[in-house]
Amino acid sequence: MARVIANPGNRDERVHELESGRALIGRGRDCDIRVNNKSLSRQHARIVVESSGRATIEDIGSKNGTFVDGDRVEGPRELDDGQHFSCGDVVFVYSIAEYSVPAPDSMIQEISAEATRVLVSDLLSQAQNRRSSGLGRPKLPKSAEGRLQVLLEVARLLSSPGDLDKQLAKILDLVFSILDIDRVALIMIDEASGEFGDPIVESRREATLGDVPGTYSRNILNYVRERSVAALFSDAAVDPRLAGAQSVHLASVRSSICAPLKPHDEIIGVLYVDNLTLPAAFTSEDLELLSAFAAQAAIAIENSRLYQRLQDEAIQRSNLLRFFPPTAIAQLMEHPKLTVDAIDTEVTALFCDISGFTEMSAQMAPTDVVGVLNRYFPVITEIVFEHEGTLEKYIGDALLAVWGAPFRRVDDAKRAVLAAIQMQEAITRLNLELTNFPPLQIHIGLNTGRVAAGNIGSEHYLQYATIGDATNLASRICGLAGAEEIAVGVSTLERLGGPPPCPVDGPHFHKVKGREDPVAIYKLRWQE
DSSP states (O other): EEEESSSSSTTTHHHEEOOSEEEEEEESSSSSSOOOOTTSSSSSSEEHHHHHOOOEEEEEEEESOETTTTEEOOOOOOETTTTHHHHHHEEEEEEEEOOOOOOTOOOOOEEEEHHHHTTHHHHHHHHHHHHHHHSSSSOHHHHHHHOOOOOHHHHHHSSSOHHHHHHHHHHHHHHHHHHHHHHEEEEEEEEEESSSEEEEEEOOHHHHHTOOOOOOOHHHHHHHHHTEEEEETTTTTOGGGGGOOOHHHTTTTTTTEEEEEEEEEEEEEEEEEEEETTTOOOHHHHHHHHHHHHHHHHHHHHHHHHHHHHHHHHHHHHHHHHTTTTTHHHHHOTTTTHSSOOOEEEEEEEEEEEHHHHHHHHHHHHHHHHHHHHHHHHHHHHHHHTTOOOEEEETTTTEEEEESSOEEEEEEHHHHHHHHHHHHHHHHHHHHHTTSOOOOOOEEEEEEEEEEEEEOOOOOOOOOOSSHHHHHHHHHHHHHHHEEEEEEEHHHHTTTTSSSSOOEEEEEEEETOOOSEEEEEEETTTTT
């Protein structure tokens, strides 16, 4: 009599006897061979059995496919006695023998990634229950007690401060001490490519590896990744699912366990062990133990990555806060290319300089000069940020700020003019505090025009800057302003969108470097 055995060799093995004719496989109620597994379609595949015992299987449009010996079934495929096939994640055996077919040595044992998350807590619960029974030291079965001790040691290693790679290397050494293995490795999925990369840490018995260190079966890795299970391959060398895996034969892999690193919903890598000489070297207890190892290692790696991202973001945010107003930081963190890629934009540039600074500093001790500048720059820089401008650079005792890069607003010119007025007022108040130093006076120049804005410099030193005639002319206009004066170019007044915030003198025409025609400027009577 023909039979199909679902999940052969497992606790949920089911034998389905077949009569001549057609039988449907799936998870629907109308199926002759019904398996309640989400990887199966409601009607997944069809088996046709002839009176002679000859049988063929055909996929009937399933989502996850039907496979015979690892090959996807595209049309009717004949089944031999004892042949394995799979529908989705469920393994079947076709048999015409009079007895149930046991699982061969090469069958895969599996534990879901979700189940591994409770293995440690299960062991701890057993220990706690034993203690609460009043029997003193818990008399756990030897294997469970040993696993618990090992897992507690892993937890201790991963919770202790130190370099993560060194901690993970210690864990791999611990795996070596308790399992009969030749290699153990943590192999991560590259976040950029989505493919498995090189191991981040690995240990090996050099004498057994030959010329193929670091060679791991992609078939095994991808099997675990695609199904999100920890898998035990009792004899990888003859397993039909690995028939095309050249790396298995190249490295002479016999037994292997591979467990996913899955801290949350996404697999980030795998923990892999193998024995290159012995088939059936591992047990189901070994599979459980390695699964629990992987669950703890996954959390540690994820926490380390999160900590590194937070550190990187903190450094990035700190760097951005030096030049950009707090209101712009969130957008720049979300869209970093806004500062990397140069853009053509219109800005209002503001140059602010201390009047007579060279003469004043010549009469002061260098440390006093630094002390004055450290009191002066924070005051005017804060005003730039209050009006949502960008601090481009300090140049000696001068400051350059722009409005319009990396973000433009319709009132950029007005913001810049109001900032200039507030700077002059702030210096008056600052002089009341700097009683031991000569009073400071500043002169300011503003101009509006087109520039290229973005990061400029070498690979190791980048500076956000605006390049163009508009900033050059703002510097020249600043040089035409006297102490306590604010000089404004015509283009800036035209962009105000209304009357200036204070009376204006001008225009005054001046020859400036790099210009054939005189430049018209206006001066704001900000003190009135």
